[in-house]
Amino acid sequence: MSALPQERRVITAIPGPKSQELQARRTAVVAAGVGSVLPVFAARADGGIIEDVDGNRLIDFGSGIAVTGVGASAEAVVRRASAQLADFTHTCFMVTPYEGYVAVAEALAELTPGDHAKKSALFNSGAEAVENAVKIARAYTKRQAVVVFDHGYHGRTNLTMALTSKNMPYKHGFGPFAPEIYRMPMAYGYRWPTGPENCGPEAAAQAIDQISKQVGAENVAAIVIEPLLGEGGFIEPAKGFLPALSEFARDNGIVFVADEIQSGFCRTGQWFACEDEGIVPDLITTAKGIAGGLPLAAVTGRAEIMDAAHVGGLGGTYGGNPVACAGALGSIETMKELDLSARARHIETVMKARLGAMQEKYDVIGDVRGRGAMLAIELVKTDSPESVATKEPNPEATAALAKACHQEGLLVLTCGTYGNVLRFLPPMVIGEDLLNEGLDILEQAFARI
Numbered sequence: 284m285s286a287l288p289q290e291r292r293v294i295t296a297i298p299g300p301k302s303q304e305l306q307a308r309r310t311a312v313v314a315a316g317v318g319s320v321l322p323v324f325a326a327r328a329d330g331g332i333i334e335d336v337d338g339n340r341l342i343d344f345g346s347g348i349a350v351t352g353v354g355a356s357a358e359a360v361v362r363r364a365s366a367q368l369a370d371f372t373h374t375c376f377m378v379t380p381y382e383g384y385v386a387v388a389e390a391l392a393e394l395t396p397g398d399h400a401k402k403s404a405l406f407n408s409g410a411e412a413v414e415n416a417v418k419i420a421r422a423y424t425k426r427q428a429v430v431v432f433d434h435g436y437h438g439r440t441n442l443t444m445a446l447t448s449k450n451m452p453y454k455h456g457f458g459p460f461a462p463e464i465y466r467m468p469m470a471y472g473y474r475w476p477t478g479p480e481n482c483g484p485e486a487a488a489q490a491i492d493q494i495s496k497q498v499g500a501e502n503v504a505a506i507v508i509e510p511l512l513g514e515g516g517f518i519e520p521a522k523g524f525l526p527a528l529s530e531f532a533r534d535n536g537i538v539f540v541a542d543e544i545q546s547g548f549c550r551t552g553q554w555f556a557c558e559d560e561g562i563v564p565d566l567i568t569t570a571k572g573i574a575g576g577l578p579l580a581a582v583t584g585r586a587e588i589m590d591a592a593h594v595g596g597l598g599g600t601y602g603g604n605p606v607a608c609a610g611a612l613g614s615i616e617t618m619k620e621l622d623l624s625a626r627a628r629h630i631e632t633v634m635k636a637r638l639g640a641m642q643e644k645y646d647v648i649g650d651v652r653g654r655g656a657m658l659a660i661e662l663v664k665t666d667s668p669e670s671v672a673t674k675e676p677n678p679e680a681t682a683a684l685a686k687a688c689h690q691e692g693l694l695v696l697t698c699g700t701y702g703n704v705l706r707f708l709p710p711m712v713i714g715e716d717l718l719n720e721g722l723d724i725l726e727q728a729f730a731r732i
């Protein structure tokens with residue numbers, strides 16, 4: 284196991300004096316637009332712990348935004364990436380190829396849903412993977428329109444900003460955005476007017492009607508959707524929504540793209556979140572959890588679609604970097620060996636029981652949701668009958684809770700269109716004591732605010 288002691292330790296204020304010094308240097312030279320959730324500077328990290336430069340040890344409920352599910356210095360990732368570093372750092376796959384890239388594509392073909400022939404292309408970031416999925420779908424269908432959804436998040440590049448739903452902070456002042464993007468309603472059960480039971484079929488019918496009437500199915504190259512939404516608030520599309528859209532795509536020659544960049548790689552208790560309703564996407568985009576913290580992303584999908592782009596039409600200098608590929612092979616090896624999907628399901632059992640008990644006690648928790656080690660609570664206002672009736676979002680309580688947790692050495696993240704969702708993304712390898720201690724801290728934070 285980890286060389287880093289798996290114990291919380293708070294020995295200075297958070298952030299401590301050394302972090303504050305580094306923060307002052309950072310402020311002088313790092314662009315203000317690049318923010319940080321908690322400006323404690325990391326010194327070491329692994330398992331469920333991040334140790335900072337002041338010697339504090341924080342319990343990690345963020346995994347660097349769903350990246351380090353195997354831990355931040357997993358043995359197999361370090362071993363394989365170090366060996367690759369010593370052999371060569373780069374040749375460029377588009378100049379002289381190497382085995383690691385091929386091995387990652389083989390692993391992706393094996394692990395992603397469906398038993399059809401599959402191919403992959405590798406990139407550096409999630410946004411790049413999503414952009415390339417759109418390029419591939421357009422090349423294959425010879426159509427232009429792309430359908431996305433309310434609350435969706437797909438990245439920060441120009442095309443993916445256009446695909447992303449939320450203005451602040453992702454898009455504000457950064458336009459103009461790419462054309463031919465159409466946004467449809469999301470099956471958000473908690474906020475659906477006629478209730479969560481009716482939400483899936485009703486939202487699907489609305490979306491399909493709007494696509495047909497406003498865009499024309501025959502003009503749509505791709506439907507791009509997160510099977511479990513990340514930044515938008517850990518919304519699980521209500522049951523029936525994804526199957527209806529996937530069937531609509533199949534019937535109309537539309538490429539169905541599952542953006543599994545946050546939800547993939549054991550995070551939700553399965554290799555991929557779309558398996559929950561038996562969805563077999565035409566293309567699937569992955570990044571975050573794929574390589575144990577090294578920058579890598581992929582588009583994987585039906586061979587005939589993936590091969591639609593002409594030779595030289597896809598790629599990039601660093602895409603599928605050999606060190607990142609070695610990291611991915613180490614990360615995938617770890618997920619298989621430790622059965623991290625089962626670990627994620629166990630985390631869900633432990634956490635949902637405790638979060639459910641907190642919801643009974645604290646009315647401010649409107650909803651507890653998510654799957655596996657991708658869980659969240661949505662916070663609402665309770666101070667007037669109207670705010671209760673409208674489930675008025677409570678971003679103030681969300682920020683206060685996150686801050687209270689940070690002070691006690693528990694790293695939690697927020698998300699959601701209304702900034703009122705506290706999300707939990709512990710590494711799947713986190714020990715059970717740390718998991719429970721983190722939940723104790725959260726519970727105490729509720730009592731305090």
Ligand SMILES: *Cc1c(COP(=O)(O)O)cnc(C)c1O
Pocket residue numbers: 407408409410411413436437438439509513514542543544545546570571
């Ligand atoms: C993070 C994320 C992206 C963008 O990935 P980057 O590596 O940050 O470019 C795209 N889609 C989803 C669902 C994500 O969570």
